[in-house]
Amino acid sequence: MRFTIEEVTIPERGDSELFSAVQEVANVLEAEVWRNDDFALTPAMVLPDYLDQRFQRRVLLAARIGDRVVGRGWLGYGAEADATTASVNAGVLPDARRHGIGTALLEELERRAAAAGRHTVTTFTQHALADIPQDEPLLGASVGERVIPAGAESTRFVRARGYSLGQVERTNRCVLDEIRAELPNIVAATAERSGDEYDVVHWVDRTPDQLLPSLAVAREHMATDIPAADLEVDAEVWTPERIRSRERQLADAGDRALVVAAVHRSSGAVAGYSELVLTAGKQHAEQWDTLVLSAHRGHALGLWMKAANLLALAEHAPGRQRVYTWNADENAHMLRINDRLRFRIIGYSGEWQRTIPRRA
Ligand SMILES: CC(C)(COP(=O)(O)OP(=O)(O)OC[C@H]1O[C@@H](n2cnc3c(N)ncnc32)[C@H](O)[C@@H]1OP(=O)(O)O)[C@@H](O)C(=O)NCCC(=O)NCCS
Structure with a gap:
């Protein structure tokens, strides 16, 4: 399947079609995990974080098949000169998975992190309680519980890309x-x-x-x-x-x-x-x-x-x-x-x- 990866130009004022489409993908991915729209954001709600980058740098990527945006990736890192870490995240719509798009997004994010001198990259996978099987292997960090499902597609993806589990975090409500x-x-x-x-x-x-x-x-x-x-x-x-x-x-x-x-x-x-x-x-x-x-x-x-x-x-x-x-x-x-x-x-x-x- 042919796809393209591009950097999203941040619209200085208001919105752009691409910026909105990328946010829509992000919202679908959150709803997929939590099955509600509590974490769905409008483009206007995320834009301020991208406009003022004096302290926190951000890059946004879009993956397209033809005109359709099917994936998005973001990179964030502190502007401190001696910083060595960056956060990254890649996400692909369910019907476009297993075609290498997630990998391409992540590789491009990692390339940009390294180019900025941030060689330690952190990402996350989210797992609602109902989706954590009790009868399949669960992973943990050196402290905390073993609760991250080894078989989840996100887990398999990040492990296949060379990531290791550094911490388990609880989502509480x-x-x-x-x-x-x-x-x-x-x-x-x-x-x-x-x-x-x-x-x-x-x-x-x-x-x-x-x-x-x-x-x-x-x-x-x-x-x-x-x-x-x-x-x-x-x-x-x-x-x-x-x-x-x-x-x-x-x-x-x-x-x-x-x-x-x-x-x-x-x-x-x-x-x-x-x-x-x-x-x-x-x-x-x-x-x-x-x-x-x-x-x-x-x-x-x-x-x-x-x-x-x-x-x-x-x-x-x-x-x-x-x-x-x-x-x-x-x-x-x-x-x-x-x-x-x-x-x-x-x-x-x-x-x-x-x-x-x-x-x-
Ligand atoms: C994780 C995610 C980004 C993968 O996107 P993708 O486009 O399917 O990724 P790729 O096609 O590049 O998959 C690369 C490898 O990951 C592993 N993988 C991905 N999905 C898998 C699955 N369902 N079962 C087993 N392995 C899987 C495989 O090793 C796969 O390589 P293969 O297809 O040659 O076997 C996608 O499932 C997603 O958006 N999930 C929600 C967001 C998220 O959790 N992101 C992870 C943090 S960056």
Whole structure:
């Protein structure tokens, strides 16, 4: 079967047919895994991430058979000069699979990653709980459970391309109403446990100016302090300017961010933060980063912040009943917090890594 691979030109304003068609493929692939459209995005929602590439570089590829877009690939990597890793992902519509299109996309992404000096590439496969057979071989990383189905086509594909499983991540979901009534008690109890050293500060979208420098430090720790199992990860450089750029990207996409931070009273610095992102037009919220800096761990700040933010969600957007979160399978502390907040596993993802050989 004849197909072509091309880079998608990012439409500076509005939309382009190709950019939209590629996003449509991405939406079909998400719905194939989760059997709902919670993760379907419009082109306008993804465009801001491609327009401002000062801190995070992105490349988008399209695979076509004739005029029809049947696959898409993306590459993303930090702009930090010393970074060595990149994220890639390839996807092909079900009726166009097993013709080498996925391989061609992945090879082109890897070629571009290596050309940018990123020789360690990471990709992921997603598996809804219902699609994980109990009677077939399951794979795991060196820590965490063995839950990634060896027989899944995505697993076979990445292994055939030389990737090895570096980490297992859980996809969790809770229903806000199931935990809503308990939240005030959890907030009160955790506030008491953390003594009188911290204040919990809430904001929507825009970080208060005085917290920008210490939030930037916390965000840098988010890149390297969370469990990474067998994955190689890069340090990230965060500045107040980068935080503002990210806030603008979210706002331009139509998303809202509910953020809570634990602020250390004596220093006035962020000791931890947690953010819920409300994707435009959806009925759910996504729990993104949660971090407590190591010097401040053991004071129940993680549970305090998460419960306080869910309470804020119930006040701001009570219609967003489903809350998603993603956690490393070996992240015992975070998993305990999420269990307390009634998150349940709905699937797993495999995080796969490969080192691209350097040409002699
Ligand atoms: C994984 C995916 C991209 C493969 O796309 P594709 O166009 O079918 O890939 P290819 O035709 O290049 O397949 C290459 C190799 O992968 C392996 N493979 C792919 N699908 C397979 C399947 N159903 N069973 C067994 N092996 C399979 C085989 O080794 C295959 O080579 P072969 O056809 O010569 O046996 C596609 O199934 C998909 O879009 N899945 C959802 C997205 C995803 O999970 N991406 C993986 C992360 S990059």
